Amino acid sequence: MRPRQEITDMFSTFVQLERGRFSKWLTDPKLYRNIQNHLERSSSALKSENFWALYWHKHWQTQSHNLARMHLLAYLQEPCYWVASKTVTKFTLSQYQLADYFQMAIAEVETILKDFNPEKCCSLKTYAIMAISSRLKDILRQRKEADFCTNWALLRKVSKKLLLEALEQAGLSQSAIAQYRLAWTCFKELYVQKQSGGTSKLPEPNRQLWEAIANLYNREQQSQLTQSTGQCNAQTIEQWLTQTALYVRAYLFPPVKSLNAFKQDDDTTVTFDLPDPSSDSLMADMIAQEDVQNRQNQISQMSAVLLKALQTLDVQTQEALKLYYQHGLTQQQIMQQLLWSQPTVSRRLVKGRESMLAALVKWSQDLNISVNSNQIKDMSLALEEWLRNQYGEYNINP
Incomplete structure (x- = not known):
């Protein structure tokens, strides 16, 4: 459970960038007072980060409350910054800098909020990291085509x-x-x-x-x-x-603008003394830990989806996969051991993998993560690795 001050900061502060780099955290006084008042009126059991993320998301959905939207925009500053930081290291030859990726990520927040389904993914921050990362890759693929087009x-x-x-x-x-x-x-x-x-x-x-x-x-x-x-x-x-x-x-492909600027109704924005998220600070460590945890959760969920898909395959197909991945037999050797024809062995292996890949794609789509041909290729490689690891190390079907 987060300390009260930390929860307050999460839902009322914004990243400010200058010259393409992190400059400082800003706090919106109206948001700060609002979340403080809510925290004072709530029980200690209702002071978790995830509770307030879901709370404001529900208010945003049902009432289109501007304060709820601004609280969520503040809350998703860290995921947007973190994804932007990761993206800039992966696409080193791109024309875009950290600030550009951050603005692109911020521009996707409204879509993220619309697509997020609490019944299928309980953590808004986890979903945002996955969805924003996927969306930025799609944008870069589209813009790369235009950049190289005369x-x-x-x-x-x-x-x-x-x-x-x-x-x-x-x-x-x-x-x-x-x-x-x-x-x-x-x-x-x-x-x-x-x-x-x-x-x-x-x-x-x-x-x-x-x-x-x-x-x-x-x-x-x-x-x-x-x-x-x-x-x-x-x-x-x-x-x-x-x-x-x-x-x-x-x-x-319009130029990236300052999309993270937010309007003030009556109060002046003031500087809020928080750690630089790009430095080796406690905040950076927390973001890194959350990123690792989110990735572990994602891998765990994917593994559960694949395991369920594997167990729903017919017995013959499971046997073929077991001989191929666990025992390392060739299709010719499987054909001799099971007394099947070569087309039957090949068909069983292909259909088994395709069925599991389809389950993985459906899982991603259920989370409202867009899936394109490049991502399906990545999933196919991940599935291949999962099968080898599971059969080789964990021996699901002894």
């Missing part, structure tokens, strides 16, 4: 609807949007016809192609535009389309 490949792939949204977001006038859209249409018509294969490494359009696009634009503008721009040359068209690509890229 302007021309991007314009070739983008839809008309998204293009117009990007131009409107850039604040262009309707006449300018119409000009950019027509230039893009002419570009797609001529550039796509001359290119084939993948889109990420398409060559730069040559001068001859730019001239052809300009000529097509000049012909089409008479019927397509309400306000004619006069004859455009190849250089103007290239500049327009280069700018269009920048607008689309900015719309798809």
Whole structure:
């Protein structure tokens, strides 16, 4: 059970970053007073961290209470910072820094609160660490594709609807949007016809192609535009389309902003003297211990899911898995020992693993953790390791 002051701090303080690094903890006086009042009125049995996390989450769900939302945002500062710290060490070649990852994580808090189900995962902090980590990886995969995509490949792939949204977001006038859209249409018509294969490494359009696009634009503008721009040359068209690509890229992948700033209703935010979470302090040690504990809990839950899935397999499939993983027999040796055909042995092994992998995927989805093809590959590797460890060391089916 956490000390009272520690609970108060958890639900009323915010991380402030300066120059991409941790600067200090800030406290919201209104939140501080509110959680203090609740703690004073509650019994000693109701002063645990997890109780108050679930308490405010319930209030946020049923009443959309702003104070409840702010208490939860304060509470999830540590998981967001911790996931950001881990992410920045894993993706060392990324353009993003710790502060960027922290802002990305904070931006996901609302979604985390919506997806969290206390009946399936009792710890909001544990769920947040898993979900935010998964979400950041998805964001990085998406942005990596855009980073390595040339302007021309991007314009070739983008839809008309998204293009117009990007131009409107850039604040262009309707006449300018119409000009950019027509230039893009002419570009797609001529550039796509001359290119084939993948889109990420398409060559730069040559001068001859730019001239052809300009000529097509000049012909089409008479019927397509309400306000004619006069004859455009190849250089103007290239500049327009280069700018269009920048607008689309900015719309798809906006720069990270200070999303962790919170509004004050009546009181001034003051500095609160807490340890630096990035230093070798007690707070950092606590976060590290919680991270280890969360990871151990996650592994334990995954193991229980896999064990249950293994035990629900038919006897023949369990026998095949046992001979393969515990005794190290080849499919040929299993075929000879069980008097099965080779296709039967192979089918039993494959279907057994697929059934267990499906159970693992369902478990993740039940926790509202998004699962994509890359994560399924990771789960498949984890399943393979689990089977070898369980049969080899623990001998589930002696």
